[in-house]
Amino acid sequence: MRIKELADLVGTTPRAIRHYHHEGLLDVPDNSGVRNYTLDHAVRLVRIRHLTESGLSLATIRELVHDPDLSLEDEIRLAEDAIDEQIAELHRQKARLLELREQRVTDDxxxxxxxxxxxxxxxxxxxxxxxxxxxxxxxxxxxxxxxxxxxxxxxxxxxxxxxxxxxxxxxxxxxxxxxxxxxxxxxxxxxxxxxxxxxxxxxxxxxxxxxxxxxxxxxxxxxxxxxxxxxxxxxxxxxxxxxxxxxxxxxxxxxxxxxxxxxxxxxxxxx
Structure with missing residues (x-):
């Protein structure tokens, strides 16, 4: 299938797929001429999309997609860890805002x-x-x-x-x-x-x-x-x-x- 067909199938865009190529997340088809994507590309792209939507960084995903032994349970655990870190960061941001508000009370x-x-x-x-x-x-x-x-x-x-x-x-x-x-x-x-x-x-x-x-x-x-x-x-x-x-x-x-x-x-x- 062509890149546009793959993008439509998985629910993303050709630009995103090219970005994943550039980041080393998704292999470029090795066939000559116009790129022809296979089922393996679609499976890996679905996995990449799942991990990104779960909040993992591209650097972390790069390691995961090349690990054939990673199970679905491992993916879920890592995604949960990423969400927990995002929640912790939001709490830190809120604490900084509260600190700034307190400074506004005592200092104009x-x-x-x-x-x-x-x-x-x-x-x-x-x-x-x-x-x-x-x-x-x-x-x-x-x-x-x-x-x-x-x-x-x-x-x-x-x-x-x-x-x-x-x-x-x-x-x-x-x-x-x-x-x-x-x-x-x-x-x-x-x-x-x-x-x-x-x-x-x-x-x-x-x-x-x-x-x-x-x-x-x-x-x-x-x-x-x-x-x-x-x-x-x-x-x-x-x-x-x-x-x-x-x-x-x-x-x-x-x-x-x-x-x-x-x-x-x-x-x-x-x-």
């Missing part, structure tokens, strides 16, 4: 599901001190952080940076948020002067390493700073040229700091 702004504890505490200290003009930009950063925390090592880096957060560091950070809100009202030269002033203050308050204890600059800091899309993520969230320039200069100094620390690491290894 939602947090990412897996926000580090220190970052949540930091947000809780900063947000009440921001004026009405700065708060929308603060909220955009929090949304961007939900994405950024998906980057490998980002959560570790943020948690490390906040380990020794002090009232003086909170003050300097709050002033940066207020500066960011004022940038659209400044001309470029004035914005650059303000940026340099605040960066000098940050260096003074946070120290030469910006308060980052992490010594593995190459293995942890570099993947975060150099992650594809970081600049795009930040600059797309803020539209004013002064704000974009602020982000560019800030990351430029961060990269320079990173390169200096990598050089120190390299010299330390060499010695």
């Amino acid at each position: 702004v939602p947090l990412p599901y897996t926000v580090p504890e220190r970052l949540a505490s930091f947000y809780g200290q900063v947000s009440p001190r921001l004026n009405a003009e700065a708060l929308p930009y603060f909220e955009k950063e929090r949304q961007a952080m939900e994405v950024a925390l998906r980057i490998p090592f980002a959560s570790r880096l943020v948690d490390d940076w906040l380990r020794d957060i002090t009232p003086e560091r909170i003050d300097a950070t709050v002033d940066i948020y207020h500066l960011f809100a004022r940038l659209p009202h400044m001309d470029p030269e004035e914005a650059r002067v303000e940026f340099d002033h605040h960066m000098t203050r940050l260096h003074s308050v946070f120290g030469p390493d910006w308060g980052i204890h992490q010594r593995d600059w190459r293995g942890v800091v570099r993947p975060v700073l150099m992650a594809p899309g970081v600049v795009t993520l930040l600059t797309s969230a803020y539209q004013h040229p002064n704000q974009k320039e602020f982000i560019r200069l800030f990351l430029e100094q961060a990269v320079e700091l990173f390169e200096n620390n990598v050089s120190r690491e390299t010299r330390g290894v060499a010695s």
Whole structure:
């Protein structure tokens, strides 16, 4: 039979059958010319459809369909296990939603599901001190952080940076948020002067390493700073040229700091 006939017989589509071929689940007919599917193909396709509808992954099904000793009872047991895992995952998702709802009750702004504890505490200290003009930009950063925390090592880096957060560091950070809100009202030269002033203050308050204890600059800091899309993520969230320039200069100094620390690491290894 042809692929369309097989698809109609089993209740699927030719596209699905070709996908099963690609995934190694269903053998391609070995006859020359137009593919001619046999009863063996139909039997295996029915089995594949049964297992997929039971919730098993294609990777698991790939192993099962090539096991001639697998009984119907085994298939049912495995399908039940897959359904149990789906139920467990739904319970985990519901627990995360309930956690988020509780955060909404105590805090007027939602947090990412897996926000580090220190970052949540930091947000809780900063947000009440921001004026009405700065708060929308603060909220955009929090949304961007939900994405950024998906980057490998980002959560570790943020948690490390906040380990020794002090009232003086909170003050300097709050002033940066207020500066960011004022940038659209400044001309470029004035914005650059303000940026340099605040960066000098940050260096003074946070120290030469910006308060980052992490010594593995190459293995942890570099993947975060150099992650594809970081600049795009930040600059797309803020539209004013002064704000974009602020982000560019800030990351430029961060990269320079990173390169200096990598050089120190390299010299330390060499010695």
